[in-house]
Amino acid sequence: MWMYEKKLEYPIKIKNPDPRMAKVILSQYGGPNGEMGASMRYLAQRFAMPDEITKGVLNDIGTEELAHLEMVGTIVHQLTRNLSEKEIKDGGFADYYVDFGTGVFPASAAGVPWTAAYINSMSDVIANLTEDMAAEQKARTVYDNILTLADDPDVIDVIKFLREREVVHFQRFGEALRRVTDLKDCKKYY
Amino acid sequence: MAEEGRMQMLKKVQEADFTAYDLLLYLDTHPDCQTALTKYKEAVECGRKARMEYEAAYGPITASAASAAAPWQWIKNPWPWNM
Incomplete structure (x- = not known):
């Protein structure tokens, strides 16, 4: 289970609204390489992990991703606080605003809603962990693009x-992954 | 400013907790590393102290820390996304 801690993993205090940036960053909330996909992927894949190390890694990284989901939601929320009508229109936010107002909805920057099709969770441990490594690189690239x-x-x-x-x-x-590969070589195939 | 003081105190908790969590992930794949385990222990202790100081001044970080005072303190603003 999880217990909530009333703090973010890292401090966030954004003073100036910026709806254009909010829409871009929303992609890391509910986009194809975002934190919702990351947390759901790892926490689902845990169940297929064969040993203590891989169970621990998936459980604990999946848990940190939930904290990152909260951080990204916080950024989007703070960037859309107290928007004026003019800021909504001029900031390219009208298409989002019409459906969600300034609520935080899991979608990509282009408005595609989050889907479980962004992730996989198989019994094949090597397939899972290889996907996870790619997922981290893709998410890193998205953060590079945001920067x-x-x-x-x-x-x-x-x-x-x-x-x-x-x-x-x-x-x-x-x-x-190296751990799992070593295990595979020494006894049975997963 | 009261708000500045809160953020400064909370930052100490966040620093210690983050250090501990990063070491936790490292220990998951290096369970025999005594150096990391020692540092983890230090970070956890540092976080525990900072948390007690913060909670005494500004209210609970976990719901269980809210059991001492009435009325129910847990729901009180600010929540993290509004700090």
């Missing part, structure tokens, strides 16, 4: 933190 588009230091600081975590998770998944 290219961002100009607010309050936003950039948080995105850099999230980007760095993708790199660390990639490393841990690589170690877990």
